[in-house]
Amino acid sequence: MQFPGAHILSVEQFDRADIERIFAVADSMEPYALRKRVTRVLEGAILGNMFFEPSTRTRVSFGCAFNLLGGEVRETTGFKSSAIAKGESLYDTARVLSGYSDVICMRHPEEGSVAEFASASRVPVVNGGDGANEHPSQALLDLYTIQKEVRAKGGSMDSLRIAMIGDLKYGRTVHSLSKLLALYDRVEVALVSPQELAMPEKYVETLRAAGHKVTVSSELSQSISSVDIVYSTRIQEERFASKAEADLYRGRFRLNQAIYTQFCQPNTVIMHPLPRDSRADANELDTDLNQNPNLAIFRQTDNGILVRMALFAMILDVVDQVDKHARDVNWYHNRDLNELG
Numbered sequence: 001m002q003f004p005g006a007h008i009l010s011v012e013q014f015d016r017a018d019i020e021r022i023f024a025v026a027d028s029m030e031p032y033a034l035r036k037r038v039t040r041v042l043e044g045a046i047l048g049n050m051f052f053e054p055s056t057r058t059r060v061s062f063g064c065a066f067n068l069l070g071g072e073v074r075e076t077t078g079f080k081s082s083a084i085a086k087g088e089s090l091y092d093t094a095r096v097l098s099g100y101s102d103v104i105c106m107r108h109p110e111e112g113s114v115a116e117f118a119s120a121s122r123v124p125v126v127n128g129g130d131g132a133n134e135h136p137s138q139a140l141l142d143l144y145t146i147q148k149e150v151r152a153k154g155g156s157m158d159s160l161r162i163a164m165i166g167d168l169k170y171g172r173t174v175h176s177l178s179k180l181l182a183l184y185d186r187v188e189v190a191l192v193s194p195q196e197l198a199m200p201e202k203y204v205e206t207l208r209a210a211g212h213k214v215t216v217s218s219e220l221s222q223s224i225s226s227v228d229i230v231y232s233t234r235i236q237e238e239r240f241a242s243k244a245e246a247d248l249y250r251g252r253f254r255l256n257q258a259i260y261t262q263f264c265q266p267n268t269v270i271m272h273p274l275p276r277d278s279r280a281d282a283n284e285l286d287t288d289l290n291q292n293p294n295l296a297i298f299r300q301t302d303n304g305i306l307v308r309m310a311l312f313a314m315i316l317d318v319v320d321q322v323d324k325h326a327r328d329v330n331w332y333h334n335r336d337l338n339e340l341g
């Protein structure tokens, strides 16, 4: 695809060559993310960060990625502080706000809303999550992480074995990730969820149409016994009619160190898009896994900066200029990426 000026709304826009380009640019961002160098390549540019649903990582890492390229960030969070609360349409908001920014990242609770906004925007729009539909930048950083993790263990993306666990019905990250996995060969996918929260058929079909072996089950232990990646997800409480209904499914697919030791192969990588629900009754991904070197959740978040920097550099067409506008840092810095397990 042509990146300069493009909206990023769905991972369906990408083919495998596009993904490889994004990942190569992401790799080249490492010195900047590690504060070994600073670049001012986007000096003067403004990112409009518009988040109408709760977000920490996605919002802050989009902003941070833009800052690391030298740009400025303006934020709108929540409906209450926006004129949408006064009845303004997405069309009007997009016409106005695209006059204030060079690129816009947007999260919204309704499926398709970011695409609707983008169709009226005069600048590129990146989907930061639209309801239960898609979360393209998360899927890209997940795939980037999977590739790094399996390669570090001598494996490859083709013939990957992955179990996706939890709320596969409402979890937009697994929807986008499934579409991306369809670009690879001979992937084995175990979909593990309560029946009521099963992966929607259209995504299962996409995986099967790619020739992948897909198993659907609500049984955890066997599904995680021979995979390279366990990708756990949160019950998407905000998409249920009530907390009581979400509570019915909480804790069904708990992963902790004892379960990992008993059922997983010693090298299995554990991922989660975060936030993990750490409340006592959540029983999702226990903190006793924090010492497990195969827990990749904080490597995912570090990788998110690299991938989001790459997207901005490509959309705003400055990939070749990043290094020209760079210098060494002049403040104390001593950081590393979260290390590979």
Ligand code: ASP
Residues within 6 Å of the ligand: 129, 135, 171, 172, 173, 233, 234, 236, 273, 274, 275
């Ligand atoms: N942060 C991810 C999302 O916005 C995952 C989650 O919220 O569970 O979709």
